[in-house]
Amino acid sequence: MIAPVISAEAVSIRYESRDRDSHLAVDDVTFEVRQGERFVLLGPSGCGKTSLLMSIAGFIKPVSGNLQVRGKRILGPGPDRAVVFQDFDQLFPWRTVVGNLNYAAKLALGLRGDEARQRSLRYLELVGIRDAADRYPHQLSGGMKQRAAIARALSVEPALLLLDEPFGAVDEITRTNLQRELVRICDSESMTVIMVTHSIPEAVYLADRVMVMSSGPGRIQEIVDTSAIDGFGHPEFGSTVEQLRLLLEDGSTPAVRKNAQGAQR
Numbered sequence: 001m002i003a004p005v006i007s008a009e010a011v012s013i014r015y016e017s018r019d020r021d022s023h024l025a026v027d028d029v030t031f032e033v034r035q036g037e038r039f040v041l042l043g044p045s046g047c048g049k050t051s052l053l054m055s056i057a058g059f060i061k062p063v064s065g066n067l068q069v070r071g072k073r074i075l076g077p078g079p080d081r082a083v084v085f086q087d088f089d090q091l092f093p094w095r096t097v098v099g100n101l102n103y104a105a106k107l108a109l110g111l112r113g114d115e116a117r118q119r120s121l122r123y124l125e126l127v128g129i130r131d132a133a134d135r136y137p138h139q140l141s142g143g144m145k146q147r148a149a150i151a152r153a154l155s156v157e158p159a160l161l162l163l164d165e166p167f168g169a170v171d172e173i174t175r176t177n178l179q180r181e182l183v184r185i186c187d188s189e190s191m192t193v194i195m196v197t198h199s200i201p202e203a204v205y206l207a208d209r210v211m212v213m214s215s216g217p218g219r220i221q222e223i224v225d226t227s228a229i230d231g232f233g234h235p236e237f238g239s240t241v242e243q244l245r246l247l248l249e250d251g252s253t254p255a256v257r258k259n260a261q262g263a264q265r
């Protein structure tokens, strides 16, 4: 049997600090993410979504539990996992925007010269900043930097893409384009995505499954199957958004609980 792309078993994350007691951010979380799946983490601010994503990226070590990528324990970051952070400053400041993408194409795909540049420009076009290709990161707005980081991550077509609220700073039209493009690329490349968002409609649109977390410390509340909903116009789109909203607000609703149980595949 093929190992899941990500397997988290009883994972807990704790922050230690000198000036206050240690803080349990994520408590005993167990889930799996399969090949080609888009798995979205949804929950109130501070429930540990970013911490969990960063531990999958290999930047944070859980205090207990077992976290594996394709059956191997995660010991640190790796080229199999591309990350787009919330932070705007993710690009190399000494390279132009297209230079940043070219460098990634060289490292990840072995592309150079015109082949790399043409590919990079295609992805910049996709996120709507083709005209800024030859600018340096400090010459871009926050939203443009974020789009460049997304273009760079998508352009190397990683096996696992980790996205932390990637579309928060972009305008509505670009956001819709990026969402659509993400779905297209994931489907055509069978790319696996784990994504944090605060937007319930975005979660329902993008996800195959939504993991709803509760806070204090972060635990899994429900894992809801949304894979049948293939667009904003799907007849169950609105009701699923509403169900997730209620789930976030006050724990659970019977309808969502029933769906979620079916979804625990």
Ligand SMILES: Nc1ncnc2c1ncn2[C@@H]1O[C@H](COP(=O)(O)OP(=O)(O)OP(=O)(O)O)[C@@H](O)[C@H]1O
Pocket (backbone or CB within 6 Å): 015, 016, 017, 023, 025, 043, 044, 045, 046, 047, 048, 049, 050, 051, 052
């Ligand atoms: N470096 C750190 N040191 C100490 N505590 C931290 C650190 N990073 C996060 N925390 C705490 O861990 C908890 C989870 O934080 P995290 O950023 O993972 O939550 P989140 O769900 O991603 O929040 P948001 O939606 O606001 O981004 C919070 O209580 C936060 O204050």
